Amino acid sequence: MMLKSKIKTMIRDSIDSVKNDKYLKIALIILLFAFFLGYSMRVFDFTKSPILGEIGVIYPIHQEAFPYYMGGVALESRSMDTKVSYDRISESPIDLLYVMRNNVISAVLLVGTGVLLGIPTVIFTFLVGLSAGASIAEVLEFAGLIVALKTIFLLTTYVIAVVLAASIGIEIGSAIIRYLKTNIFEIDKKIYDKAIAVIIIVATNIILQFVLLVM
Amino acid sequence: MENYKIAALMVLFVFMISPAYAQIEMIEDMVMPIGIDDENAWIDADISFAVEIDDTNMETSEYSIDITNSGNESVEGYINIYIPFIPERIKVLVDGEEVDIITQEESYRNSRYHVNIDMDALSNSSVEVNYKILKIPQQRNVGLWALQYHYNSPINLQFSSTKEDYVRTDINYDGKIVIGYEPSKLSCNNCVQDGNTITVSDSNYFYINWEKKRVPYRAGILYLLMISGIVYYLVKMRK
Numbered sequence: 001m002m003l004k005s006k007i008k009t010m011i012r013d014s015i016d017s018v019k020n021d022k023y024l025k026i027a028l029i030i031l032l033f034a035f036f037l038g039y040s041m042r043v044f045d046f047t048k049s050p051i052l053g054e055i056g057v058i059y060p061i062h063q064e065a066f067p068y069y070m071g072g073v074a075l076e077s078r079s080m081d082t083k084v085s086y087d088r089i090s091e092s093p094i095d096l097l098y099v100m101r102n103n104v105i106s107a108v109l110l111v112g113t114g115v116l117l118g119i120p121t122v123i124f125t126f127l128v129g130l131s132a133g134a135s136i137a138e139v140l141e142f143a144g145l146i147v148a149l150k151t152i153f154l155l156t157t158y159v160i161a162v163v164l165a166a167s168i169g170i171e172i173g174s175a176i177i178r179y180l181k182t183n184i185f186e187i188d189k190k191i192y193d194k195a196i197a198v199i200i201i202v203a204t205n206i207i208l209q210f211v212l213l214v215m
Numbered sequence: 216m217e218n219y220k221i222a223a224l225m226v227l228f229v230f231m232i233s234p235a236y237a238q239i240e241m242i243e244d245m246v247m248p249i250g251i252d253d254e255n256a257w258i259d260a261d262i263s264f265a266v267e268i269d270d271t272n273m274e275t276s277e278y279s280i281d282i283t284n285s286g287n288e289s290v291e292g293y294i295n296i297y298i299p300f301i302p303e304r305i306k307v308l309v310d311g312e313e314v315d316i317i318t319q320e321e322s323y324r325n326s327r328y329h330v331n332i333d334m335d336a337l338s339n340s341s342v343e344v345n346y347k348i349l350k351i352p353q354q355r356n357v358g359l360w361a362l363q364y365h366y367n368s369p370i371n372l373q374f375s376s377t378k379e380d381y382v383r384t385d386i387n388y389d390g391k392i393v394i395g396y397e398p399s400k401l402s403c404n405n406c407v408q409d410g411n412t413i414t415v416s417d418s419n420y421f422y423i424n425w426e427k428k429r430v431p432y433r434a435g436i437l438y439l440l441m442i443s444g445i446v447y448y449l450v451k452m453r454k
Contacts, residue, residue, distance in 0.1 A: 036441060036445075043435065045359055048357060048358050140433045141431045
């Protein structure tokens with residue numbers, strides 16, 4: 001009973017802290033706006049490929065899902081299963097190493113570039129949203145239902161990791177700006193919880209992406 | 216004074232003529248090997264074809280190749296057939312008999328098949344190539360409103376003899392490609408379009424690009440849902 005109530009309290013506290021975290025909100029708003037823009041651009045053929053989707057680091061799920069519906073593009077009946085797993089730009093095979101590398105680097109990139117006053121973090125978050133929006137329109141249109149559902153689920157988990165990582169990056173950036181102004185370096189302790197959450201979610205994403213799309 | 220001018224002009228002429236002559240010789244050297252030599256083998260290939268691409272992008276191609284060895288030497292060579300994607304069926308008949316096809320490459324990008332053809336001096340051979348393939352659109356820049364398709368001459372012939380590694384081969388395509396829907400943005404090289412029929416006549420090479428229009432229902436439905444959500448949110452926030 002004690003454990004149950006403890007878990008309940010922990011979840012409630014986490015939800016409250018997420019609700020009140022302005023950096024999370026900023027990251028989520030940037031990502032959603034960019035997602036909508038990317039989706040609009042792709043759905044009207046303004047761009048005929050996922051913007052920066054070729055770069056696995058920005059949004060690896062596109063490259064992972066692409067082999068499943070590549071044959072479906074030809075048929076439009078979505079019954080063809082021609083799976084050739086390799087990155088179209090780097091031509092490296094899409095395997096566990098590929099999934100690990102791209103998920104870890106994108107998270108580290110978002111957090112790490114926060115030290116540059118958070119500006120690169122904001123730009124990378126925008127680019128992730130842009131390429132994810134452009135990619136998901138293509139996947140929905142050409143992939144079969146199961147692959148589309150898998151991709152949407154993986155996009156959701158990836159977005160959670162990206163938003164958390166980006167919020168850390170933006171928070172670090174704003175702490176540095178405050179330090180430059182006031183000469184006091186202050187950072188909310190919640191950032192450590194978020195960092196632990198990012199590590200757990202990125203690890204989970206690697207397993208999920210590998211199991212659902214690559215394996 | 217006039218004599219000096221004439222002398223200077225003559226010197227200039229001598230200087231000019233030598234490089235010009237050298238260039239003429241170089242051009243002759245380059246042109247001569249391609250020139251017609253009755254002693255050498257020489258292949259003529261008249262390729263007639265009929266291609267049908269239906270509404271589901273299933274392509275049925277029938278090629279008939281009449282090969283003539285006009286030289287006094289026997290030649291050995293091959294037909295290479297380049298096809299995008301893997302065909303559902305491919306059959307090659309040489310002088311009415313089905314022959315073995317050597318698969319050199321088979322992938323979702325390209326398939327390449329090889330058939331050996333040996334010919335005696337001053338002889339004819341008839342080759343028929345039939346294949347059925349599901350046409351795939353261009354994999355890059357895939358539009359949601361239109362898919363791009365491409366068709367080019369798939370037959371490649373090459374012959375050699377004991378004297379020459381490469382025997383001159385003249386290829387002549389004549390045929391029609393009928394597309395089972397109205398193609399948009401069609402562009403073709405060495406061919407004429409009339410509606411959904413493309414005619415190729417007296418050409419040694421051709422290629423065609425076109426687009427098939429489509430409507431992105433799935434992506435469109437989600438987009439409409441997103442727009443509805445945004446409008447609902449804006450109306451709610453305005454109150």
